[in-house]
Amino acid sequence: xxxxxxxxxxxxxxxxxxxxxxxxxxxxxxxxxxxxxxxxxxxxxxxxxxxxxxxxxxxxxxxxxxxxxxxxxxxxxxxxxxxxxxxxxxxxxxxxx
Amino acid sequence: xxxxxxxxxxxxxxxxxxxxxxxxxxxxxxxxxxxxxxxxxxxxxxxxxxxxxxxxxxxxxxxxxxxxxxxxxxxxxxxxxxxxxxxxxxxxxxxxxxxxxxxxxxxxxxxxxxxxxxxxxxxxxxxxxxxxxx
Numbered sequence: 564x565x566x567x568x569x570x571x572x573x574x575x576x577x578x579x580x581x582x583x584x585x586x587x588x589x590x591x592x593x594x595x596x597x598x599x600x601x602x603x604x605x606x607x608x609x610x611x612x613x614x615x616x617x618x619x620x621x622x623x624x625x626x627x628x629x630x631x632x633x634x635x636x637x638x639x640x641x642x643x644x645x646x647x648x649x650x651x652x653x654x655x656x657x658x659x660x
Numbered sequence: 661x662x663x664x665x666x667x668x669x670x671x672x673x674x675x676x677x678x679x680x681x682x683x684x685x686x687x688x689x690x691x692x693x694x695x696x697x698x699x700x701x702x703x704x705x706x707x708x709x710x711x712x713x714x715x716x717x718x719x720x721x722x723x724x725x726x727x728x729x730x731x732x733x734x735x736x737x738x739x740x741x742x743x744x745x746x747x748x749x750x751x752x753x754x755x756x757x758x759x760x761x762x763x764x765x766x767x768x769x770x771x772x773x774x775x776x777x778x779x780x781x782x783x784x785x786x787x788x789x790x791x792x793x794x
Contacts, residue, residue, distance in 0.1 A: 566715075569667050577674040581681035588685050588693075596690055596747050603739065604684055604697040608677055610728075611705045614712040618666065623721055626712060630728050633735065640739035644746040 570619050578612050599643055606636040662714060669711035676704030689755035690747055698740040702732055 585608065588601040610629040617625035683696025706729045713725040748763065768775045 566663050566666060570670065574670050574674045577678050581678045584681040584685045594690070594752065596743065596750075596752060597693065600690065600694050600697060600743060601684060603743075604680060604701050607701045607705050607732075607736075608681070610732075611673060611677055611708040614705075614708045615670065617712050618670070618715045623716055623718070626709070626721060626724055626728075629709070630724070630731065633728060633731055637735040637739055641742060644742040648746050648749055 567619060570615055574615050575612070578608060578615065582608055595647075599640070603636060603640055606632055662717070666711045666715045669707050669714065673704040673706075673708035673711065676700050676707065680704060689758070690752055691744060691754065694740050694744055698736050702736050705732060 582605065585601050585605050589598050589605075592598045592601060610632055613625045613629050613632070617623060677700070680697050680700035683700065684693050687693040687696055709725045709728055713722045748767070754761065766775055767773075
């Protein structure tokens with residue numbers, strides 16, 4: 564009972580506040596690279612919230628998602644940097660708003 | 661008793677993730693932002709996964725959590741290094757108060773590799789020896 568209260572009233576609000584701060588950086592970030600770093604951190608916060616939900620609902624299935632989510636985050640970062648260095652992404656379109 | 665260990669690790673993980681997001685928002689430069697977000701975020705997520713492993717107390721879940729943590733420790737620094745390399749190649753501006761840049765003048769953008777050390781490294785040595793002889 565203590566565990567459910569701690570997760571509901573401390574852990575999940577802290578995680579949602581941090582998601583809100585990351586979204587502020589995503590919308591504010593002056594360049595495209597800042598947004599990619601912010602989205603990379605957002606996936607990590609998502610893995611943490613999945614583990615919190617797994618404890619809250621007492622189901623182990625939520626932990627299986629975290630490995631796939633980490634894999635997708637790494638692959639998307641590698642693909643983005645590959646095409647960004649090669650010059651296929653239009654830089655002026657996303658850089659300054 | 662197990663409940664208090666779970667609460668301890670969960671609180672540590674959540675606070676570290678909050679520190680990472682504050683650092684991402686408040687740091688002045690992309691390289692500093694990347695440093696703050698990757699280190700604190702990886703440690704926070706590892707702590708929260710350890711809390712889940714302690715709560716379920718099962719061998720399969722434990723091995724799964726260990727696999728996820730090792731995968732995160734291996735891949736998050738590689739991704740941050742790739743992003744920093746791309747940002748340096750594109751010439752994203754650094755912070756004004758950055759003290760020194762070790763790669764300045766040593767990196768060839770067209771070949772995407774280090775310049776040969778012959779010309780760039782020989783000149784300052786010659787100047788120093790001249791001053792010492794005089």
